Amino acid sequence: MSTAAAPAPADRAAGSWIQRPLLGFDTETTGTDVASDRIVTVALVHSVGAGREQETVATWLIDPGVPMPEGAQAVHGISAEHAAAHGMAPAAALEEVASMLADSLGQDVPVVAFNASFDLQILENELRRHQLPTLAERLGHDIVPVIDPLVIDRGVDRYRKGKRKLVDLLEHYGIQQDGRLHTADVDVSSTLDVLRAIVDAHPKVGASSLEDLHREQIAWHRAWAENFNQFLERKGKTPDVPLSRPF
Numbered sequence: 001m002s003t004a005a006a007p008a009p010a011d012r013a014a015g016s017w018i019q020r021p022l023l024g025f026d027t028e029t030t031g032t033d034v035a036s037d038r039i040v041t042v043a044l045v046h047s048v049g050a051g052r053e054q055e056t057v058a059t060w061l062i063d064p065g066v067p068m069p070e071g072a073q074a075v076h077g078i079s080a081e082h083a084a085a086h087g088m089a090p091a092a093a094l095e096e097v098a099s100m101l102a103d104s105l106g107q108d109v110p111v112v113a114f115n116a117s118f119d120l121q122i123l124e125n126e127l128r129r130h131q132l133p134t135l136a137e138r139l140g141h142d143i144v145p146v147i148d149p150l151v152i153d154r155g156v157d158r159y160r161k162g163k164r165k166l167v168d169l170l171e172h173y174g175i176q177q178d179g180r181l182h183t184a185d186v187d188v189s190s191t192l193d194v195l196r197a198i199v200d201a202h203p204k205v206g207a208s209s210l211e212d213l214h215r216e217q218i219a220w221h222r223a224w225a226e227n228f229n230q231f232l233e234r235k236g237k238t239p240d241v242p243l244s245r246p247f
Contacts, residue, residue: 016206018199022047023104024188025113027122028076030064034121038064038090040078042097043184047192055192057185060097063087076183091130098127102138108145110210114166114191116148120247143247145210148217149195155220156202166190173197221245
């Protein structure tokens with residue numbers, strides 16, 4: 001697993017949300033269509049401190065009940081045969097995951113996910129597919145608080161050139177990693193590392209309240225989406241990136 005290049009600075013804002021519990025969340029799936037693809041693995045990483053030594057990891061392997069596309073297997077390394085032989089039934093696993101997420105969110109513990117909209121949308125659709133209450137239904141309101149380091153990085157360093165995949169942000173923020181990304185628990189811990197590094201580099205992020213950070217993420221995503229849609233138009237492609245975040 002990756003390790004941060006340096007210990008957390010002592011000047012992180014005392015009492016900031018970054019110093020309180022966080023729940024990292026990631027999925028690996030059969031594809032990228034949130035409406036039709038299925039979840040194969042889930043990792044939840046409960047963090048109560050500045051580094052990995054204070055993280056508790058829970059993981060699930062799920063039998064998606066559908067064929068595993070070659071492209072998806074190439075990403076996460078899990079075959080349909082392995083998932084069928086060793087994975088949990090989807091409804092049982094998803095109920096456990098959703099219950100843990102709802103419990104944390106109900107206590108105002110932020111869910112941290114890289115490109116959170118994907119993971120939360122596919123989870124909500126999977127819960128509906130198996131006739132289970134969605135996260136929003138369990139909470140009785142929108143899914144908040146959610147912190148997305150990808151959206152935040154785009155917002156605080158908007159004009160930086162280059163890609164912004166998780167591996168790119170690890171490199172940009174000087175975080176070492178061992179190359180095992182696309183294993184859900186490794187991705188979650190790496191995402192938490194990136195979030196801490198963003199707060200260190202941009203202290204105003206950590207100083208914001210969760211409510212203000214939620215509003216800022218909405219604005220940052222919209223600004224990025226408008227710009228990216230303009231880029232697509234210039235390339236003669238359909239500008240199809242939604243301007244609003246579902247979470």
